[in-house]
Amino acid sequence: MSRGARDTHEKIQHQGVRHICQHCGKVFLNEPTFIKHCKSHDPDHIKNVFTCKVCTLVLRSSCGYRRHMKRHNGPVPSYICDVCGKTVNTLQSLKFHKKTHAGEKNYLCGTCGKDFIRKQALVMHTRVHTKERPFQCLMCSKRFTQKSSLNIHMRYHTGERPYGCELCSKKFITKTLLKDHKCKT
Template identity: 25%
Template sequence: MKDCEALKNHTVVSHKSIDLHAFIPQRIISKDIPVKMDITDLCCKSCNVPLATVEDLIAHIVAIHGQEYDYSAGVCVFPFILNKDLFQCMLCNDKYDNFTSMLGHMYKKHIERAYICQICGNSFIDQVRLNRHISYSHVGHRCKICLKIFDASHKLDKHKQRIHGIQRTVECNLCSSIFENQYQVKVHMGKVHNVERYKIKCEHCPKICTTKGAMLLHVQSLHSDVRFECDLCEYKTGIKWRIKLHKRKHFGEKNYVCSICTRRFGRSSNLSAHMKIHTGNFGRVCRWCRQGFIDSETFDRHEKESHYFNQYN
C-alpha cells in the first residue's frame, strides 16, 4: 500500500467479512501472537464512545454493555497507532522509524518468553518458535535436492542457484514485477514507483541510493576526507578494504572458480553474475535499454559509456 490510510481503507473494504471467531484462534496457533490492533481511532462499536486504551475498551464493554471477560487470560493484544511518520510502542513509549523494528521490540520486551532452548539458552514465546529456532540455528538449512546442510539461509540460496540452477525470486507488491532479492525490489520501488523511503539522495552529488547502508558506503567511498591510496596507481577511496579488493586487479588474483565451467573471477559477485549463464538468466539488466550483461564490470562500463547522461539527469 502507498500509505497507512490506503492500508486501513483496503482492510475495511476487502476484509470486513472475515469470521473473527475462526480467524483469531488460527492466527494465535500459527505465528501472530498476540493479535495486533490499530487503536488510532479506538472506540466502542456499540455506542461509539471513544476510548484511549484496549484496557479501557474492555472495562467499558464489561461495565456498560454487560459482557463477560476472562481477566486471567490478560489482554492478548498488541496495540499500536498506524501512521507513516513515526511508530511508537504503546506499552512503553519507545519510538521507531518502521513497524518491523517496533514489533520486534514489543515481542522482546512485552511478552512472556517461557520456552527456553536447552542448547543455547535463548527464550521464545511458544513451542512453534522454539522448534523453528532449533531447526534453523542448531540443525541448519538443508538442501532438499542433495541434502547438503548450510548454517545460513542465504548460503543455501546461493548453493541452490549455483549447483541446481534454482533462482529465488521476490515480487514487487505494487506491480508484481519479479526480482532476485529484496534489495533489487527496493531499487525498483524507488526508481519506478517513486517511493520516497527508497530514494535517499547524496548531499554531495546526484547519486541516489535505496538504503541508508548503501548511501553510507557511497559517501565513505567517494566523499570521505579519509583517503586510502593504492601504491600502484592513482586509485583512492575512503574505505580501507576497497584498496585490498582493488589490488586484485593489479596482481591478477582470481580465487573464485565456477564449479561448472572452471572460469575464474576476482570477486564473488562476478562469479554469482556469471552463474546466470548456466541458469539461463542475465546477471544484470540495464534499466535504460534493457540489455543484459553477465558480470558487473561489463554492466558498469556499458552504463558509463552509453547512459552517463541519463544517470545524472
C-alpha cells in the first residue's frame, strides 16, 4: 500500500474523516476546506480566475487582480539607495534597506546573539531555537515556522501554480521555481 493510500485509510477509518472529494478522491480534515476544494472542480468557479497579461500571475478575485495590476500600470514610485543603487517600491523599504549599510541592527537574539534589522525577522529566527511551528496545514497536518511557507505548501494540495513561463506556458508554484526554469530554457 502506498504512503498516500495508507494516510487516506488512516484518516477515513481511524480518525473518522468523512470529507472525500468525489471528483479526485482527496480527503479533508474539515468541512470548510473540503467545500473550498469542491468549488475548484466547478466550471463556473474555474472561469472566475484572473490572469495577469503582463506577468501571467493567476489571481482568484477581481479585487486581488485590480490591486496586482496597479504594480504594472502605474506610476509605481521607486526609491533608489544612494549607497548601492538598489531600487525599492516604498520609502519604508528604502529606510530598512539603508540600515543594512549602516550596520544598524536593533533586535538581538537572546539565545545565540544574532542581531536583526526587523523585529519580525527576530521573531521568525527564534523559532529555530524553540522549534515552534505555529502554522499547520489543515489537509495533511504538516507544520511550518512561517505563514508564507504554509501558503506555498498549500499549492501542492490545491494544484495552484500562479507563476507561468512566457515562453512555454508551463506554470510553477513559486517564483524561484519559475526563475530556475527560465535559466534552463
